[in-house]
Amino acid sequence: xxxxxxxxxxxxxxxxxxxxxxxxxxxxxxxxxxxxxxxxxxxxxxxxxxxxxxxxxxxxxxxxxxxxxxxxxxxxxxxxxxxxxxxxxxxxxxxxxxxxxxxxxxxxxxxxxxxxxxxxxxxxxxxxxxxxxxxxxxxxxxxxxxxxxxxxxxxxxxxxxxxxxxxxxxxxxxxxxxxxxxxxxxxxxxxxxxxxxxxxxxxxxxxxxxxxxxxxxxxxxxxxxxxxxxxxxxxxxxxxxxxxxxxxxxxxxxxxxxxxxxxxxxxxxxxxxxxxxxxxxxxxxxxxxxxxxxxxxxxxxxxxxxxxxxxxxxxxxxxxxxxxxxxxxxxxxxxxxxxxxxxxxxxxxxxxxxxxxxxxxxxxxxxxxxxxxxxxxxxxxxxxxxxxxxxxxxxxxxxxxxxxxxxxxxxxxxxxxxxxxxxxxxxxxxxxxxxxxxxxxxxxxxxxxxxxxxxxxxxxxxxxxxxxxxxxxxxxxxxx
Amino acid sequence: xxxxxxxxxxxxxxxxxxxxxxxxxxxxxxxxxxxxxxxxxxxxxxxxxxxxxxxxxxxxxxxxxxxxxxxxxxxxxxxxxxxxxxxxxxxxxxxxxxxxxxxxxxxxxxxxxxxxxxxxxxxxxxxxxxxxxxxxxxxxxxxxxxxxxxxxxxxxxxxxxxxxxxxxxxxxxxxxxxxxxxxxxxxxxxxxxxxxxxxxxxxxxxxxxxxxxxxxxxxxxxxx
Numbered sequence: 064x065x066x067x068x069x070x071x072x073x074x075x076x077x078x079x080x081x082x083x084x085x086x087x088x089x090x091x092x093x094x095x096x097x098x099x100x101x102x103x104x105x106x107x108x109x110x111x112x113x114x115x116x117x118x119x120x121x122x123x124x125x126x127x128x129x130x131x132x133x134x135x136x137x138x139x140x141x142x143x144x145x146x147x148x149x150x151x152x153x154x155x156x157x158x159x160x161x162x163x164x165x166x167x168x169x170x171x172x173x174x175x176x177x178x179x180x181x182x183x184x185x186x187x188x189x190x191x192x193x194x195x196x197x198x199x200x201x202x203x204x205x206x207x208x209x210x211x212x213x214x215x216x217x218x219x220x221x222x223x224x225x226x227x228x229x230x231x232x233x234x235x236x237x238x239x240x241x242x243x244x245x246x247x248x249x250x251x252x253x254x255x256x257x258x259x260x261x262x263x264x265x266x267x268x269x270x271x272x273x274x275x276x277x278x279x280x281x282x283x284x285x286x287x288x289x290x291x292x293x294x295x296x297x298x299x300x301x302x303x304x305x306x307x308x309x310x311x312x313x314x315x316x317x318x319x320x321x322x323x324x325x326x327x328x329x330x331x332x333x334x335x336x337x338x339x340x341x342x343x344x345x346x347x348x349x350x351x352x353x354x355x356x357x358x359x360x361x362x363x364x365x366x367x368x369x370x371x372x373x374x375x376x377x378x379x380x381x382x383x384x385x386x387x388x389x390x391x392x393x394x395x396x397x398x399x400x401x402x403x404x405x406x407x408x409x410x411x412x413x414x415x416x417x418x419x420x421x422x423x424x425x426x427x428x429x430x431x432x433x434x435x436x437x438x439x440x441x442x443x444x445x446x447x448x449x450x451x452x453x454x455x456x457x458x459x460x461x462x463x464x465x466x467x468x469x470x471x472x473x474x475x476x477x478x479x480x481x482x483x484x485x486x487x488x489x490x491x492x493x494x495x496x497x498x499x500x501x502x503x504x505x506x507x508x509x510x511x512x513x514x515x516x517x518x519x520x521x522x523x524x525x526x527x528x529x530x531x532x533x534x535x536x537x538x539x540x541x542x543x
Numbered sequence: 544x545x546x547x548x549x550x551x552x553x554x555x556x557x558x559x560x561x562x563x564x565x566x567x568x569x570x571x572x573x574x575x576x577x578x579x580x581x582x583x584x585x586x587x588x589x590x591x592x593x594x595x596x597x598x599x600x601x602x603x604x605x606x607x608x609x610x611x612x613x614x615x616x617x618x619x620x621x622x623x624x625x626x627x628x629x630x631x632x633x634x635x636x637x638x639x640x641x642x643x644x645x646x647x648x649x650x651x652x653x654x655x656x657x658x659x660x661x662x663x664x665x666x667x668x669x670x671x672x673x674x675x676x677x678x679x680x681x682x683x684x685x686x687x688x689x690x691x692x693x694x695x696x697x698x699x700x701x702x703x704x705x706x707x708x709x710x711x712x713x714x715x716x717x718x719x720x721x722x723x724x725x726x727x728x729x730x731x732x733x734x735x736x737x738x739x740x741x742x743x744x745x746x747x748x749x750x751x752x753x754x755x756x757x758x759x760x761x762x763x764x765x766x767x
Contacts, residue, residue, distance in 0.1 A: 362758025369645040404696050405722040408735045432725040439724065443732070 084270070085263040092259030100251045104244045111240060115233045116206070120194045122160075123208040126226050130162060131212040134222070138215040148173050159229035164212075167220050178227075182207075187225045197227060204230040269298045273305060285313040318487070325489035329371055329503070333364040374505040378488065381512025388430040388516050395459040395466070396421045398435055403457060406442050414451030415472075425461040427537055429517055434535075437513040440506040441470040441533045448531065449474035465519075465539055471532040477525040486511040486521060510535070544659055545569045547588045549579040549605065550621070551597050559592065562648050563655070576600025580608055588616050589659050592651075593638075595622040595629075603636055610637045617658045621646075649711045649759050656710075670705045673765040675744070675752055677705050686748060696721055697740050704753065704763040713760040737761055 133144050148162045161178040165171055171184060181199045187209050188195060197205040207227040214220045276289050288309060291302035344357040380386050399419045410417040427434075438457070445455045453473040460467045477485055477492060484490045488508040507521075510533075514521050517537050525531040546568045550556040553574075560570045571586070573579035576599040583591060583605075591609075595602035606618055617639040622629065624643075633641050640654050670677045674687045677698075684691040684701055693701065699721045704712065714730035717737075737753065745751045752763050 359757035365645070366647075366758055372645065401723055405718070405724055405732055405736075408739050409732050412735055412739075435724065436726045439726070 085260065085267050088263035088266065089256055089259040092262060093255040096255040096259065097248075097251055100248065100255075104247060108237075108240060108244060112237055115236070119206045119228050119230065119233070120208075123194055123206065123226050123228060126160065126162060127208060127210045127212070127224060130164070130224055131210070134164075134212050134214050135216055135218075138219070145173060149175055159231075161225075161227045163225040165223040165225070167222065169223075172222070182225075182227055184225065187227075204234055206230055266295070269294050269302075273298075273302060277305070280309070282316065285309060285316055322488055325504075326375065329489065330368070333368045333371075336364045337361045371503050371505075374503055374509060378505060378508060378512050381509070381516050386516060388433060390428050391431055392426050393429050393431045393434055395425045395427060395461065395468070396423065398431070398438065399457050399459060399468070402435065402438050402442055405439065406446060409446050410455060413446060413449070414453075415446060415449050416454040418454065418456050420456065420458040422459070422461065425459060425466070427461060427466040428539070429466075429537055430513075433513045433516065434537075437510045437535055438468060438470065440510050441535070444506055444533075445470050445472035445474060445531070448472065453530075461539075463539060466535075466537045468535040468537075469532060470534075471530065473530040476527040476529055476531055477523070478527050482523060482525060485523060544590075545571070545586075545588045546655070546659075547571050547573060547579065547583055547586075547591045549573045549576070549591065549597065549602070550594045551575060552594070555594075558648075559651075562652070566652055566655075568655070568659075574598075576602070576605045580605050583609060583614065583616065584612065590655060591616055591618045592655070593618050593620055595620060595624065595633075603632065606633075606636045606638060619651075619654060619658060647713045647715070647759060649713050649756075650716065653710065653712070653716065670702065670708075672705050672708045672763055673750065673752060674748075675701075675705065675763075677702055684744075686744060689747075691743055693740070693743060696736070697743070700736060700740055701744060701763075704761060709762065709764050711756045711759050711762040717760065 130144070130147060133140065133147060137143060144164075148164070161175040161182060163171055163174040163178055163184060165184060169184075171179075181201065181203075182197070182205065183200070186197060186199075187207055189209070191209055191211060194206055194208045197207040199205055205227040207225065210224050210226075212222050212224045214222055273289055276287055280287050288306050289302040291299040291306070294302055340357050340360055344354065349357075396419075399421050403417055403419050407417055442455065442457065449455060449472045455473075456469070456471045458469050458471075460469075481490075481492045485492065486507050489504040490507075491504050511521050514535060514537070519535065519537040522534040522536060523531065524534075544567070546563055548556055548559050548563070548570055550559060550572065551574050556572045556574065560572055563570045571582060571588075573582050576597040578599075579591075579593070579597070580600060593602045593605060597605070600608070602620060602622075606620075609616070609618070618637070619640045619642060620633045620638045621642050621644060622633075630641050639658055642651060642654065668678065668680050670679065675684070676686070677684045679702060682698060684693055684698060691701075700717065703717065703720050714733040717733050718724040718730055721736075737755075741751075741753050745753055752765070754762050754764060756762055
């Protein structure tokens, strides 16, 4: 329920999904800026008007105090009182105010001239001590205060004092202020979108740069890169990510084209042998023995081609993510001993000792035939690269997380600059030697492919002149 | 034994006919699917070797029509397509075997023989080839009454060759049968193992029994 309503809200929120990013940013900037301006001006207005009211109230209570003091201290100084009530008001330029004194019977004893016509006594409320708004006969705004005052230092009577201040000045001020606020809002309404759009455009131009670069890139211009200097952090990150992707693409493309060239080269040699031998043989009549020799040689080359094609197709399958492997419980000692049995003769002929070290009854969940092929390829490689007197150790170690199968030799080793490439197709550390030994240069690539299919990896460590250790790491998970 | 070879590639058809004829079979060749279907319906064959990519009807269609018509002649598919679903499809339609190009002719021959005979190779307890005698039960091999000192795998290898004496066995087949190595590459290891076997079986004697057939494999026969 909650998620559905959130969903609906977000759909409404992103209703303008199709519109451009700069439009969205502009709308957001405008909305936010306008909101802030409205809030700020509103607060200022409210504060100003509250302040004005406070001043007025202070003025009112001042007046009350002055008159009250006069009445208390000098109740007989009628002229002083009159001056305070009648003349003071007339002397003030801005704030018209009225004072009226009513005796205990409610009769007006003294009042500012004009007050009766403007503000008759009955208009004042009876609540004491608290200022209140008041409208005059002419609909003018006043603020008024009613207070009891004692007459004489020893009170002889309690009069009522009515004070009112004309608010016209304040209202005018507030009106002017409102006019200002409205014009500020009007200006903001126009300028916010314009400025917002400029900001958005400025922010977006980096994105446009990235787009431009992406558009320029084709298979022949994979070396193009975005220069992320001067980019804001988030976009610099995007640019670096983009560049990283290009690096990988360029690398992959390079490999692919090298690979095509390698295939052509690998095919060229046997095909050339077949063609040449057949051509030379047919150039003139030969003995049966010679023909037999030629046909045999051609057959050997054809077998080599078949194996190459088989390996290439196999590799292509390992790289296809849709390829499924048939996992089963594989008994590791049995598998390793099987491989040892197969290669033992080869190792012995080359003067290499061969040992298997594997925990009893350790197992893994893998495609048996593929795993066997991977181990066999590593062993074959080890034999080819280990001189007489050396040794090869085949071991397996299973723990709850993964299975590690290691093929370690005391062979010639691999140099540090060759090490990252040895798993590549057709990569040969020493082209001349490997060619002679009949390898296709695909063995380790196939090992890597098989490990990929199992969600595992190949770890190769080597020291030149001391030996190589290749480890197959298979994570222990039933399915992947 | 009559075999129908259905193959539109002329060279392939020619060498298949030649090779199979020399191996003692009577071979007819059809170059497209319709012709093949027609011949197979009219004449009795012991085996049909069927290419999948054919003009007219493809191999799958030919097979399914044959089976619909109640023809139960064994069928061996030949194909350049090596995808597992293709294989499965072939077997579902009722194919008896499946061979991917390029293949070794010896491999084809071995499969053809097993399909036609439907009987396993010699299962005698004691196998004899010339003065070589292999006692399968007691795990003992002797030559000219001299006991041969063989490892377990060497014994298996020798038994395999002897049981199918006269038949050239490919390195792949040998690696598969003796060492359970199920892949094509690196079969030169088989050469090493055969060489070691020879050093015990043939080297001490004048008459050599194990013969290398260049580019194909190994055969054991009396008059090498």
